[in-house]
Amino acid sequence: MTDSAFGESLQPFAGIASFMRRPVTRAVTPGDVAIVGVPFDSGTSYRSGARFGPRGIREASLMLWGYNNAQHVKPLERLNVIDAGDVDTVPPSIEQTYAHIQAEVGTLLTAGATVVALGGDHSVTLPLLRAQQARHGPLSVIHIDAHPDTWANEYAGQPYSHGTPFRRALEEGLIRPEAYLQIGLRGPTTEAGDLDEARRLGARLVTCEEAVEQGIPSVVESARRVLKPPIYLSLDIDAADPAFAPGTGTPEVGGFTSQQMLNLVRGLSGLDIVGFDLVEVAPPFDPAGITSILAANLVFEMLSLLALRRPPA
Numbered sequence: 001m002t003d004s005a006f007g008e009s010l011q012p013f014a015g016i017a018s019f020m021r022r023p024v025t026r027a028v029t030p031g032d033v034a035i036v037g038v039p040f041d042s043g044t045s046y047r048s049g050a051r052f053g054p055r056g057i058r059e060a061s062l063m064l065w066g067y068n069n070a071q072h073v074k075p076l077e078r079l080n081v082i083d084a085g086d087v088d089t090v091p092p093s094i095e096q097t098y099a100h101i102q103a104e105v106g107t108l109l110t111a112g113a114t115v116v117a118l119g120g121d122h123s124v125t126l127p128l129l130r131a132q133q134a135r136h137g138p139l140s141v142i143h144i145d146a147h148p149d150t151w152a153n154e155y156a157g158q159p160y161s162h163g164t165p166f167r168r169a170l171e172e173g174l175i176r177p178e179a180y181l182q183i184g185l186r187g188p189t190t191e192a193g194d195l196d197e198a199r200r201l202g203a204r205l206v207t208c209e210e211a212v213e214q215g216i217p218s219v220v221e222s223a224r225r226v227l228k229p230p231i232y233l234s235l236d237i238d239a240a241d242p243a244f245a246p247g248t249g250t251p252e253v254g255g256f257t258s259q260q261m262l263n264l265v266r267g268l269s270g271l272d273i274v275g276f277d278l279v280e281v282a283p284p285f286d287p288a289g290i291t292s293i294l295a296a297n298l299v300f301e302m303l304s305l306l307a308l309r310r311p312p313a
Contacts, residue, residue, distance in 0.1 A: 012062040018083040019061045019118075019299070020076070026084050030112025033079050033306060035299075036105060037086035040097050041282070043123025043162040044249045049282030054086060054118040056247075056283035056292035057299065064296060068304045070266060075300070075307040084108060084115075094123060094160045101127035102134075109135040109275075116302055118295075119279030121249060122149055122162040125234050126169055132275045133174040136230040139274075140179035141166075142223055144264060145236035146186050146208070146252040148198040162249075162280070170201050177202025181226050183219060183264065184208045184239035187252035208239075208255055216260055220267030229272035233302065235265070236280045237295055245294055247286020258294050265301040269308055276302045 010021065018024050019035040028034055037054025044050065067074045075081070087104050090096040101124060105115050109131055117128055122145070132139060143149070143166060150167040153159055159168065169175050185195060186208035199205060204226060211219045238248040241255035256264070281295045 017059045017062060019058050020064055020081065021062065022081045022083045024083045024085055026108070028082060028084070028108055028111045028113040029080075031080065032113045033081045033303065034084040034108045034113040034115050035081065035118065036084045036108065036115055037118045038089065038101060038120035038124045039086050040089040040091070040119070040124055041121045041249070042091050042094055042097070043121045043160060045161060045163055046250045047282065047285065048249065049284040050119055050121045050249055050280050051089075051091070052283045053120060053279070053281035053295070056281055056286065056289070057118050057278070057295045058083070060289060060292040060296035061299070063293070064300050068300065070262070071269065071301070071304045071308060073304050073307045075303040078307040078310040078312060079303060081303065098127040098160070102131045106131040106134060114306060115275050116299060117277040118299070119277060119281070122236055122279045123160060123165055124279065125277055126160070126165040128275070128277055129165075129169045129174045129232065130172070132232055136274050138173060138176045140227040140229070140231045141175050141181070141234060142227060142231065142268070143180070143182045143234045144184050144239045145182065146184055146238045146255060147236070147250065148182060148185055148195060148203065148205070150198040150201055150203065151194070166203070167201065179226055179228055180204065181223050182206070183211060183223070184256060186254050211256070216263045216267065220264065223268070224271065227271060230274040231271050233268065233273055233276045235276070235278045235298060237278065237291060238280050240294060245291040247282045247284070247291030248280045249282050250280070261294065261298060262301060265298055265305070269305055271305075273305060278302075
């Protein structure tokens with residue numbers, strides 16, 4: 001068996017499914033980009049399945065041919081991307097899982113890598129932000145989602161779930177409130193004041209309806225005025241309409257199209273983004289695989305953003 005049996009030259013249906021066929025290792029050097037899976041969904045409020053998200057996204061990534069025609073860049077020519085495997089999660093314990101995420105991702109950040117995390121439900125963003133803040137200080141955050149995820153205590157007084165990560169992050173000083181932007185919120189909430197509560201905490205909100213009315217370029221331009229380095233991007237796949245992303249735990253109708261999602265991410269070109277996550281992909285509810293395909297392409301756009309900030313080799 002030759003080395004080509006393991007490499008990027010294989011057809012998409014063959015070989016081992018690391019992200020874009022990148023080497024699987026945790027041996028990083030400064031400047032590397034590490035893809036990290038976080039297969040955890042015990043923080044969900046409706047239907048689980050996002051623990052299989054990293055695997056689904058990796059499989060869909062085998063169809064990414066390498067050159068981004070919209071951004072005029074080939075990320076793997078400018079970036080050393082590795083697949084760092086998955087965090088050791090503990091399904092019965094969200095707090096123990098948080099400790100593992102923060103420690104394992106923190107080690108990669110300390111070694112000088114930029115981490116792109118594949119969830120998992122949105123609860124995993126809190127320990128990711130903890131690790132990023134320890135490395136970079138308080139963060140500007142752009143949060144693309146159908147839900148604000150700033151509820152106080154979603155279940156029987158429990159502080160941690162996929163509905164609370166950004167509230168906890170604001171309370172812990174991980175996010176700079178004046179530089180926290182939520183885009184894509186829509187659908188019914190428990191109470192009339194739920195979105196106002198997010199605003200009270202400091203978030204700037206652009207609902208999906210407002211974004212469509214204003215147009216994606218206008219929303220992106222507003223975001224660029226608010227965000228200051230260092231910046232973190234957290235993207236919940238349920239920001240997309242379930243017509244384009246049915247495989248998610250808490251779908252909401254009336255969301256963004258795939259094209260609008262791509263344009264939102266592309267519009268962040270040139271910003272100093274230090275970390276990314278893409279969460280809530282649930283392959284058990286994605287029979288045609290279209291959610292994982294969209295997610296893999298959005299991660300490719302994230303890699304393209306990083307590549308555009310690096311000079312050509």
